[in-house]
Amino acid sequence: MPPVLASVPTFALEGVDAREVTVEVDVRQGLPVFTVVGLPDTAVREARERVRAALLNSELEFPLQRLTVNLAPAWVRKAGASFDLAIAVGVLAASGQIPAAALRGCAVSGELSLGGALRPIRGALSIAIGCRDAGFERLVVASEIAPEAALVEGIEVCAVPNLSRLVYLLHGRWRPDPPLPPSRDEPFAARELPDLADVRGQADARRALEIVAAGGHGLLMVGPPGAGKTMLARRLPGILPPPTRDEALEITRVQSVAGIGAGRPATERPFRAPHHTISAPGLVGGGSRPRPGEMTLAHRGVLFLDELPEFSRQALEALRQPLESGAVEITRGQVSLSFPTRVLLVAAANPCPCGVGGERCECGTIARERYRARLTGPLIDRVDLVCQLAPVAAASLAPGVAASEGSATVRARVITARERQAVRLAEAARSPSAARDTPAAVPSCNAELGSRATRELAALDRRASRPLGEALDAGVLTGRGHDRVLRVARTIADLAGADRIAREHVDEALGYRATGAGRVTA
Amino acid sequence: MSASCCDACLRRGYLVGLLAGRIAGLLDRPGCRPGGLLALEDAELAMAVGGEGTDEAINFLGRFEPRRARADLRHAEVAAICRHHDGYPALLRDLGDPPATLFCCGRVELLAAVDEEPAVTIVGTRDASPYGLDVAHDLARGLAAAGVTTVSGMALGIDAAAHRGALGARGATVAVLAGGPDVAYPRRHRDLHRQIRESGLVVSELPPGQRPYRWSFPARNRLMAALARMTIVVEAGESSGTLITAEVAQDLGRILAAVPGRVTARVAAGSNRLLREGAPVIRGASDALDELFGVGAHVPVPLSPADVDPLQRRLLDAVEAGLDVDAICEFAGVPVNEGRAALARLETRGLVRRDGLFGWEPARTRR
Numbered sequence A: 001m002p003p004v005l006a007s008v009p010t011f012a013l014e015g016v017d018a019r020e021v022t023v024e025v026d027v028r029q030g031l032p033v034f035t036v037v038g039l040p041d042t043a044v045r046e047a048r049e050r051v052r053a054a055l056l057n058s059e060l061e062f063p064l065q066r067l068t069v070n071l072a073p074a075w076v077r078k079a080g081a082s083f084d085l086a087i088a089v090g091v092l093a094a095s096g097q098i099p100a101a102a103l104r105g106c107a108v109s110g111e112l113s114l115g116g117a118l119r120p121i122r123g124a125l126s127i128a129i130g131c132r133d134a135g136f137e138r139l140v141v142a143s144e145i146a147p148e149a150a151l152v153e154g155i156e157v158c159a160v161p162n163l164s165r166l167v168y169l170l171h172g173r174w175r176p177d178p179p180l181p182p183s184r185d186e187p188f189a190a191r192e193l194p195d196l197a198d199v200r201g202q203a204d205a206r207r208a209l210e211i212v213a214a215g216g217h218g219l220l221m222v223g224p225p226g227a228g229k230t231m232l233a234r235r236l237p238g239i240l241p242p243p244t245r246d247e248a249l250e251i252t253r254v255q256s257v258a259g260i261g262a263g264r265p266a267t268e269r270p271f272r273a274p275h276h277t278i279s280a281p282g283l284v285g286g287g288s289r290p291r292p293g294e295m296t297l298a299h300r301g302v303l304f305l306d307e308l309p310e311f312s313r314q315a316l317e318a319l320r321q322p323l324e325s326g327a328v329e330i331t332r333g334q335v336s337l338s339f340p341t342r343v344l345l346v347a348a349a350n351p352c353p354c355g356v357g358g359e360r361c362e363c364g365t366i367a368r369e370r371y372r373a374r375l376t377g378p379l380i381d382r383v384d385l386v387c388q389l390a391p392v393a394a395a396s397l398a399p400g401v402a403a404s405e406g407s408a409t410v411r412a413r414v415i416t417a418r419e420r421q422a423v424r425l426a427e428a429a430r431s432p433s434a435a436r437d438t439p440a441a442v443p444s445c446n447a448e449l450g451s452r453a454t455r456e457l458a459a460l461d462r463r464a465s466r467p468l469g470e471a472l473d474a475g476v477l478t479g480r481g482h483d484r485v486l487r488v489a490r491t492i493a494d495l496a497g498a499d500r501i502a503r504e505h506v507d508e509a510l511g512y513r514a515t516g517a518g519r520v521t522a
Numbered sequence B: 001m002s003a004s005c006c007d008a009c010l011r012r013g014y015l016v017g018l019l020a021g022r023i024a025g026l027l028d029r030p031g032c033r034p035g036g037l038l039a040l041e042d043a044e045l046a047m048a049v050g051g052e053g054t055d056e057a058i059n060f061l062g063r064f065e066p067r068r069a070r071a072d073l074r075h076a077e078v079a080a081i082c083r084h085h086d087g088y089p090a091l092l093r094d095l096g097d098p099p100a101t102l103f104c105c106g107r108v109e110l111l112a113a114v115d116e117e118p119a120v121t122i123v124g125t126r127d128a129s130p131y132g133l134d135v136a137h138d139l140a141r142g143l144a145a146a147g148v149t150t151v152s153g154m155a156l157g158i159d160a161a162a163h164r165g166a167l168g169a170r171g172a173t174v175a176v177l178a179g180g181p182d183v184a185y186p187r188r189h190r191d192l193h194r195q196i197r198e199s200g201l202v203v204s205e206l207p208p209g210q211r212p213y214r215w216s217f218p219a220r221n222r223l224m225a226a227l228a229r230m231t232i233v234v235e236a237g238e239s240s241g242t243l244i245t246a247e248v249a250q251d252l253g254r255i256l257a258a259v260p261g262r263v264t265a266r267v268a269a270g271s272n273r274l275l276r277e278g279a280p281v282i283r284g285a286s287d288a289l290d291e292l293f294g295v296g297a298h299v300p301v302p303l304s305p306a307d308v309d310p311l312q313r314r315l316l317d318a319v320e321a322g323l324d325v326d327a328i329c330e331f332a333g334v335p336v337n338e339g340r341a342a343l344a345r346l347e348t349r350g351l352v353r354r355d356g357l358f359g360w361e362p363a364r365t366r367r
Helices: A047-057 A084-094 A124-133 A143-149 A163-170 A203-215 A229-234 A245-258 A280-284 A313-325 A365-375 A407-430 A451-457 A462-473 A479-495 A503-512 B007-027 B042-049 B051-063 B066-076 B090-094 B109-116 B130-145 B158-168 B187-199 B216-227 B242-251 B266-276 B285-293 B310-320 B325-332 B336-348
Strands: A004-014 A017-028 A033-037 A066-072 A106-108 A138-142 A156-160 A219-222 A302-305 A327-332 A335-340 A344-349 A385-388 B079-082 B101-106 B119-123 B149-152 B173-177 B201-204 B230-233 B255-258 B352-354 B360-362
Touching: A004 A084, A004 A124, A017 A084, A017 A124, A033 A047, A047 A084, A066 A084, A084 A106, A084 A163, A124 A138, A124 A143, A124 A245, A138 A143, A143 A156, A156 A163, A203 A219, A203 A229, A203 A344, A203 A385, A203 A407, A203 A479, A203 B325, A203 B336, A219 A229, A229 A302, A229 A344, A245 A335, A280 A313, A313 A327, A385 A503, A407 A451, A407 A479, A451 A479, A462 A479, A462 A503, A462 B336, A479 A503, A503 B336, B007 B042, B007 B051, B007 B066, B007 B079, B007 B101, B042 B051, B066 B079, B090 B109, B090 B216, B101 B109, B101 B187, B109 B149, B109 B173, B109 B201, B119 B130, B119 B158, B119 B216, B119 B242, B130 B149, B130 B158, B130 B285, B149 B158, B149 B216, B158 B173, B158 B187, B173 B187, B173 B216, B187 B201, B216 B242, B230 B242, B230 B266, B230 B285, B242 B255, B242 B266, B255 B266, B255 B285, B310 B325, B310 B336, B310 B352, B310 B360, B325 B336, B336 B352
Parallel strands: A004 A106, A033 A066, A106 A138, A138 A156, A219 A344, A219 A385, A302 A344, B119 B149, B119 B230, B149 B173, B173 B201, B230 B255
Antiparallel strands: A004 A017, A017 A066, A327 A335, B079 B101, B101 B201, B352 B360
């Protein structure tokens, strides 16, 4: 038998992207050996045993010859069991059990059981996207994850339960049912989100939440334990506009790569509330084989940092740059990965170490100042609004008190305000002086405006600019806080349906601002 | 300037400065008191420090050049007042070990004035509660409004709040320091130090440039107690250095009073004990004035209210009452967006300020 060579395309995950990897299988006369080369990790080397058993248990032939498997490009580190299927298909093709022509334009990805069944893998959506972008026509994956992969338009996704079915498919003797991408309107999608109607009182915090949702600004809530900080934060995804199709794909992709996806497109924005003991890599992503951090898991959704001053300084420092740029770059060895990190930051803190605050606080000056210094530390310049919460008065909890406004009403206002922004931003992007200094490539809300764009799009007339000038003169506002107040004022005007920012919008933005207020004087 | 301090006293002042480090070797243990050491004559003091210090001191006493010392003082803008001069407060002579020379920065006339117009010393812990800071601030402000000089030690916490309260009402305030009068200690009070030099008085037993030693704090405390007819302890823990001031005040026959704190509060344990032992209770400036001048003899001048409209008045009242934003807006009868906007305007006008990130408070320079 002459030596035969087969090559099968598959994909390796790199961050949230998929990189094409070609599995080459060489079969030639010789003592029966099975070697895998091309920077495989232990799990990939173990693929030999799985592939052998899966082939034999599927009543296929495992050639008793010299088998060499190469994973190319050789410098990319390969990890995990997702190369099993490609190796098995390569062996089948090289030993003539399937027609090589059937593999044209087709990529495969999957883990094998010893019995020959295809197991689901993480990151199906990323692989499908990579597959389409690389120009393939067909992608073979396990049935369980096929609906997720089928979210990508432009490729045929073949849902295959096991190896024998795959052989039938490649011989043209069986066709799988096309997987149906689950509709966004299906009933199971309508997960119950916590509703703002559950929150009694707290008019000030509700207003701040609405502004934050409408403009994508960062929020800090300060209040004693039990005032409802976490309760309010959890209600933020419910008043944010539902994700667009593209955003839903981004969210699903991240969740799929992290192995927390539901195998269907996300219908709501994520809400992540990492514990304050989290490390910097846990927050922004990292590890020797980089995994997405909490920030990336909260991409297009809400990142809630409860007990902000308790987070380690390194963790908070690490948050700054990704918050600014909307992505985090992680370099390990020769590979540099990028994780998306566009989050809405909501933080919460107690007013002092004992948590009571106000008149009844018993903390000493030194303890309080140390706490405040930590609170006004690295993240405060990413916070646009600060609101204070008091424990809810018993009276407003009593039955019979009118229920508060529900999330649906607030969300409707938020969506209207976002639409106003979208129109304005689209106009600005078309104009020749399109803001080039924006930190995030294309701003999608007021909070993402760069400083030049802020001055252009949130311009003030003389009457509206007076409070800002006075605040600067009075020393209660710093230059850096100035743009921040402008952006928040722009959002408040958008919520009010106003084309021009009026004086009361600026005043309100000044009332909520954080920077310049946190200076600790001793 | 030369007239205000005789050469012998000036030499003595600089000798204490020279030997400050040696004295630290003898005294610097927790809770130490200078005892009789500062009451010794120059030669005895030189002998007391012992060893090389004695030689150094004797050498210094022989070579001291008053003319150069005075030039240095002029250069540092520090005045020296010795106990033979009219500007030296007679009250200090009640001490067994009055300092020979006081080194002063600022309005030196405040020093002699404490004999005629009684001053009040306000002291308390550095690690004070917000309540303690508020009380100390308002107490000093009220006393300043009534024309009474406030004496304190420019330490963190209560001391600084008292100085700021007095400065805020444009009143006279005297800071007694444990280091040289030109040395801002603690360093974060540099601004406060400058303000007191400008509109009040900074005074010390140690010559300019001296850093404070552990022993010089209790030594400074005895001066604070002696300078005022009345000492008010705002908040003091059970083993606070503040209680040294209280003890000296009592020994000198001054009025020793205290502000009640929460009985469960650690920071008020010492001051509450003073009350239990019979110290007069001080609830505010008028209580202090009653103790000093007799009931009703001295009425503090009310501070003039700012020019505000009725809505702003209601907002200010609500802020003064310590309400949160929701409650402030409810009290003033406006929705929160308008309430926030109105508060921002009041802040710009300097009528309210932010308590860091923690809400709103009436505009005053506490802490």
